[in-house]
Amino acid sequence: MAISSSFAQTVEVCASCNVKTLKEAIAIAPKYGKIVVKKGIYKEHDIEIDKPISIIGENNPVFDGEKKGYVLIIKSDSVSISGLHLKNVGQSYTKDFAGIYISKSEHFKIDNCTLSDVFFGILAEKSHHGIISNNTISSVVKNEASTGNGIHLWHCSNVTVAENELFNLRDGIYFEFVTDSKILNNFSHNNLRYGLHFMFSNNDEYHNNTFTKNGAGVAVMFSKYITMTQNIFKENWGTASYGLLLKEIYDAEIENNEFDQNTIGVYTEGSTRINYKNNTFNRNGWAVKIAGACYTNKFEKNNFLYNALDISYNSKLNDNTFDENYWSSYTGYDLDKNGYGDVPYRPVKLFSYMVNKTPETIILLRSLFVDILNFSEKVSPVFTPDDLLDNNPLMKPLK
């Protein structure tokens, strides 16, 4: 039987085939063979893949884990999985049950899969050189403890995560100790905590992703050499929401991103040598909130449009530079018509200094008295860092 069906090294699985379960198919399939799963519902869990193989689903076969544990466990190199629908992953407070669990394997590829009602979606540990693309991962959020992450990588490298949609999870994408990896074109929304969460991960880049309506936005922490370009951080409204939270980050490039209607566009703490270029901050509560220990950050050619407060700063010491940005609240003039305002712009208002010291004063936002105060501070700065200014504010917003 095995010989006849593996004629082209292909094993077919369906309700009316000789091989009725994926577990059997894996047992009889040769190394580097192919398993085709036909349409149907398969109630299997803890399916262990221990040899290089590719599993292809035809017309979205459903694997129902019946909430009993993992669905697929990959323990071999060169495994590829595509076109499956995995659902009902077990839930546990001691084990990280996942739709697809990848352990110590290289050259894995997971694409076009749908994972619903998962605990963890795709969980990879100590695995390298993989691709996770075009998947849709979702869960039913209850609280942080009983929901897992969509794509969770731990101690991995050279992984590409692309074109996935992640929602109703704890963290959409979570990277811990992951290096040289790429996150491209993903859409992470309505997650309980972060849309994307980086911890101790160096030399990674993420581009063209969209993060909307997540509990706390995107967090990048304790990482070096991260490049973030052309991402959209949108509508992370809430009491503790950030477009982007940076903590202990060194040498990052943040370019061409869009921060739209977040409580705080960028919150940065202990971050050094970060270049912000060509970003647009539109209608955020705070565009950029700078807490302690941020040195030699550069803000160049960004658009600050109609934010309630542009920059918030909590000390008088300043080592960051602002140059050639467009500020919608700039009121200066350009007599020599060179496109730059003739009077420097002070992005830190006295009011934002006060809100930092006494948060309740936010209740006076947009009152006439506060406008008068801001004006007098602008004329002669006393409380705000007097060297914190944009010497070449643009007269027209950048495209």
Add this chain to the structure above:
Amino acid sequence: MFKILKYSFFDLMRSRWSYVYFLFYLMLGIVLLFLNNDTSKAVITLMNIIIVLTPLIGTIFGIMYYYNSREFTELLLAQPIKRSTIFLGQYLGVSLSLSLSLVIGLGIPFILYGIFQSSAIFNFLTLLLVGAFLTFIFVALAFNVALSNENKIKGFGYAILIWLFMAVIYDGLFLISLMLLEEYPLDRYSLIASMLNPIDLSRILILLKLDISALLSYTGALFKKFFGTNLGMISSTLVLVLWVILPVMRIIYKSKKKDF
């Protein structure tokens, strides 16, 4: 009362100042909308203007109208009409005509621009409602001042002082007190303090509508409860109503006792 209201109303409607006031808002609306091209931003700018200007105009118009129509009031008092009717009629006449100038003056450019198709329609309506409320409140305050002061100059001075206090000085004192007391829990205090000033209250009401509520609720649990739910909306509207009723009650009380 209705007759007197009607008389005051049409008297004011015919006056030049109502037209100037109306035209001012018309121009403002047109300039803001057609230079800005974004209704929601125009609403924000309008907010800044309305919460300062409507109280000022209400105060000045109220006090001027009272002093100018004093002879007519004395004539009316000789007739068999209830006193409260006379003053309430005049008060409502002034407030209504001013509110109408505001609503129509701003309404026309916004309707021309297509506010009905825009999502900013509710923000805009809140803005008009708050403007009308502020007019009613400050005309009532001006009438109170006028009833208590025979001397025109004094009355005028006090009325302007009330406006200045509410619009600027109050916020200054409030801010200083917040800074001085920063070691104490301040959320309850700051909510109550902003309720005590109709201008602050209107500002918050509009801010709540404009999605900045999340920014405000960032501060603490009580703020979150207040600004994050309908509680803030409902209670600030109720307090605004209270701000109209209390001065009007004093007008009635004062006018009954006043000796002419």
